[in-house]
Amino acid sequence: MMEPDAMAQDVAGTLEPGHRDRMVPFVLWTGVLLGLILAVVRAVALGEAMGESGLGRALGLMARGLTQDWLIVLALTLIFAALLHATAIRPLRRLLLFVFAALALAVLLTGLANLIALRMLGAPLTMDWAAYADMTNTDVVLDYMRRVVSWKVVATGLAVAIGLFGGAVVLTRWHGASMILAILALMAGTVIAGSSLNNSESGVALARFQNPIVAFVASLGRDGGLSGITSLGKQPADATPPFNLAEPIKRPERPAKPLRNVIIFAYESTPANQVSSWGGDQPVTPFLDAALKHALAFNRAYAHVPASNYFLVSIFAALVPELSSISMLASRPDLDTVYLPEVMRANGFRTAFFNSSDNRFQNTEGLVRTAGFEQIGDYRDWECETGVYEYSSVTDKYLNTSSDLCTVKQIIGWIEKRPKAPFFVSFRTGMTHYPYFPGEDPQQFVEDETYNDYLNALRVGDQSFGKLMAYLDEKGLAEETLVVVVGDHGEAFGQHGTYVHAAGIHEENVHIPFALINPQLFSGERTDLIVGIADVGPTITDLMGIATPSLWEGRSVFARKRPDGVMFFSPWNGFLVGYREADEKFIYNGNTKEIQLYDLAVDPGEKNNLAETDPEATSAARIKLGKVIAAHNRYIDWLLTQSGAASLEQADRSVIEIVASGTSYKSPPEGWVMMDGEHVGGFKVTTAPSNAERAVSQEEIDAGYATFNLPVQAGECPRRIELYFLNDEWAGEGKTGDTDLYIRSVSFAGTTYYFNRFEPIEKKAGGHAGGSYRFWRKGGASIDLDLDQSCLGADFAAESTE
Known part of the structure; x- marks a missing residue:
């Protein structure tokens, strides 16, 4: 050599x-x-x-x-x-x-x-x-x-x-x-x-x-840093994240005019810092700003992952997505959970999802169909006189988008087909998704061409929001409609050295606008409660008086004992995962092990990394993040296996909730409830429409649904609920007068039971009618309750000793 x-x-x-x-x-x-x-x-x-x-x-x-x-x-x-x-x-x-x-x-x-x-x-x-x-x-x-x-x-x-x-x-x-x-x-x-x-x-x-x-x-062949995150989360886990409890915010009183409609309006790729009312310095969201006078606005709302497909999982399945670089939308298309649209549909709402862009993009169509929407639409389903922004390149597949103004026109048309029927509609704008379509007659806001296109696209999206709100006012629907405004995730324009949205979990990536709008419920309040997109579904069911499924990870913003913190992650840049609790923001890179710690009260721009100067606080934050990850992994494991219910936090077992309507002849329909042979109490449906003089429509019956909460002292393992119809009254053959009882759902211990779980006690006294169980004769029906793991284990042990 x-x-x-x-x-x-x-x-x-x-x-x-x-x-x-x-x-x-x-x-x-x-x-x-x-x-x-x-x-x-x-x-x-x-x-x-x-x-x-x-x-x-x-x-x-x-x-x-x-x-x-x-x-x-x-x-x-x-x-x-x-x-x-x-x-x-x-x-x-x-x-x-x-x-x-x-x-x-x-x-x-x-x-x-x-x-x-x-x-x-x-x-x-x-x-x-x-x-x-x-x-x-x-x-x-x-x-x-x-x-x-x-x-x-x-x-x-x-x-x-x-x-x-x-x-x-x-x-x-x-x-x-x-x-x-x-x-x-x-x-x-x-x-x-x-x-x-x-x-x-x-x-x-x-x-x-x-x-x-x-x-x-x-x-190549590496997990992108997931193993580092998994290692951090390998510790005993509580059922809930280890955040301090938040100071509860007061739930609004039930409105004089019942809420009967829900709209989710999702601004695509819109961080809080681009919206005027959340600190944006360009006048591109005047309609949203004006609507906040009838809103409860959240100063600290977060996307759990800065990506559109993860947003869909969070908002419709009410969970923080699985820690993975592959969305649950793609990896688990048949995820066995309860979705918000199917809950709304089961409670009598007609449902629709509208998207200005292409629903084939990242398999949006697959998820929203699985979630239970009755009608699904995108730019391919309508003509748009103000323009469809198209690409011919195969590498730009599924990025075509129509004007958001055209999409709102379609939503209004869908509502108008059955204006008296309760509706749940979700709309995601499209023009603010890269490459940012500025729309007709763009204005000059900033020098940077790309950023200026984005601001104009946001301006058009806000105009579509204003058009929808004007329609609600014109048709007298504003008071009975809950409008939920949310950004699906953020968008970066050079802060922290990144652009677009998926590269980080700094504030520009995950901090989003979020507001609940209804003139009966709110009058311009703002709150510093920390919330995530997973909380949207439970908040909607809470305000609408619908039982919240026990499978959901998110919590209503009005829930007591809710955590004052939220987790978020981005798995494509070294697998970043972090949390915000109070004013503390912590970010960990699972690949490089880099750590960032910020005090957002004095450093909202996240420029001073305290991890370099405060090792004690950094160590405590790292331990807390590990516990947050462990708690979340525990929930996901339980959700995917459905085998950990007993060890999760127990749902409230002190109340039976019944959603009922009916028809009234001489008196409103009345019911009685028993649990395991013990009397619980009765209820009278005074909102049921009268058919003494004329036949009533299904829409009138649907409008008469009311919620009854009956206190109950349940045993250790309750097994059976029985419901009885007490006052059947009939005017006779050929006459309209008839007292019937309709029960849409019965909820207990975090689980909601619908008509398919009802078993008749007397023959020919009732049966399935539409989405409810209808009693047309005096009689009863029973529901066999789902048992948790501890009760099943006790049964198994008892059988083993026999």
């Missing part, structure tokens, strides 16, 4: 003037120039941090940042120089030179492209991002990259590549052996020095030191 000094002399010999072989010097000069170009690129990537540093720290940052870059360049250069020097076979030498040039070009272009990735994502492109933005169902990240990779960017890359190889050709004619060896030695020394700094604290995100090739290769 040749000694290093001998090899250097031998290589230098090939560089002497007049030497015939120029392939080796070309490779060496290419390596030197490539290293210098990557040094400039790395200086740009670290520019902000270096600008705030002294000379010594700046040199240290550069050495650390160049460690992987220059190690790759040195290995590539010296290996191919040695191979070329060792062989005299001309075809093989040409092949080696071609392969070297191709690899050098790849290193150069990935280095340049990494500047775009760092600007957008705050990190190099990895397999996790590639999976998130797959080409068959492409997402916002790669779409944004295609836009920022303009012809100017391509021209710059081409010019640098020509400069690299052209410069190497020119310098090869000059040779310069001593200079080559000196620069290569400097690069090797820098690699050694930088390696010694790898474990030191720098105050700079580790992602800014990573070479993009190393980052991508390292991500």
Whole structure:
């Protein structure tokens, strides 16, 4: 084996003037120039941090940042120089030179492209991002990259590549052996020095030191940091997150005019900091701002994951999604849970989901159908005179969007088909999703073209909200309609070094506007209660007087003993997971183990990372996050296996809730309730419409539903509820007068039982009618209650001893 000094002399010999072989010097000069170009690129990537540093720290940052870059360049250069020097076979030498040039070009272009990735994502492109933005169902990240990779960017890359190889050709004619060896030695020394700094604290995100090739290769076959999160959460878990309890907010009194409709209006890609009433500095949401005079607005509301498909899971299944880089919408399309739309539908609401964009995007259509919506619509289902924004490229598949104003027109048309029937409709705007469609006659708000497009898109989305609210007022529906306004997630515009939404969980990514609007219930209140999107469903059922399914993880905002904290995560940038409790914000990177701790009361922009100065508070926050993760994992495991019900927090067993209506002839229908043979009490449905003089419609019966709460002293394992109809009255054949009792649902201990769980006690006294159980004769029906695991275990033990 040749000694290093001998090899250097031998290589230098090939560089002497007049030497015939120029392939080796070309490779060496290419390596030197490539290293210098990557040094400039790395200086740009670290520019902000270096600008705030002294000379010594700046040199240290550069050495650390160049460690992987220059190690790759040195290995590539010296290996191919040695191979070329060792062989005299001309075809093989040409092949080696071609392969070297191709690899050098790849290193150069990935280095340049990494500047775009760092600007957008705050990190190099990895397999996790590639999976998130797959080409068959492409997402916002790669779409944004295609836009920022303009012809100017391509021209710059081409010019640098020509400069690299052209410069190497020119310098090869000059040779310069001593200079080559000196620069290569400097690069090797820098690699050694930088390696010694790898474990030191720098105050700079580790992602800014990573070479993009190393980052991508390292991500292959890796879980993106999930194992680090899982390890953090491996500890005994309580049934609820370990947050302090929130000061409860007062639940509004039941309105004089019962609520009978619900609208969810979701502003796509809209963080709180873009809405005027939450601190936005551009006048693009005047209609939402005006509507807040009849609202309860939440100052501290959060998306659990900054991605649209995760939002759908949270709002319709009332849960924080599973900690995974694959949405539960995709990984568990048949998730066995109770969805908000099916609850509303079972309680007599007609249901619909409208989307300005394409419901095929990220399989939105699959989830909303599973969730139980009766009608589903997107831009393909209507004509839009103000424009449909279309793409023809296969890589932009499913990004087409119609004007949000057209979508609202369709929603109004759907309501008008049966205006007296209670409805539940969910609408997600589309124009504010990247690439941001500014609509007709865009205004000039800011200099940045992309950001200005976004602000105009938000302006149109807000106009559609105003149009919908004006319709409710015009038709007299405002008082009896609960309007829920929420951002599906945030959107970044350069804060913390990222753009779009999925790259982080800073405030711009996850802090969202959220308000409950109804002129009977609210009059402009605001609250600092910390809430998440998973709480939307339980809040709706609470205000509408509907039993909340026990499967739901979220809690009504009016619930007592609710936690004053919320968890959120983003699994594509090293698997970020964090929480907010009171004013404390904590972020943990499961891949790099980086930690961020902020006091949002004094640092709302998250600029002062306290993890660097307060190790005691940081350690406590890290332990708390582990407990939060463990509690959530426990819930998800239980939900997926349906085997942990006994150990979860017990639901209230002191009340039986009955939702009933009917028809009244001489007197309103009356019922009586028993549990396990013991009398509970009775109820009278005074809201049931009279049919003494005329036949009543199903819509009138539906409008007569009322909720009755009967106190009960349940035993340890209650098993059976019996309901009896007491006062059947009939006017006779051919006459309309008839007293019947309709029961839509019976709720007890967190579980709601519908008509399909009723068993008649007397034959021909009642049966299924629409979505209710109808008693048309005096008689009864029974419900066998679901037993929790402790009762089933007790039964099993008793059977085993017999």
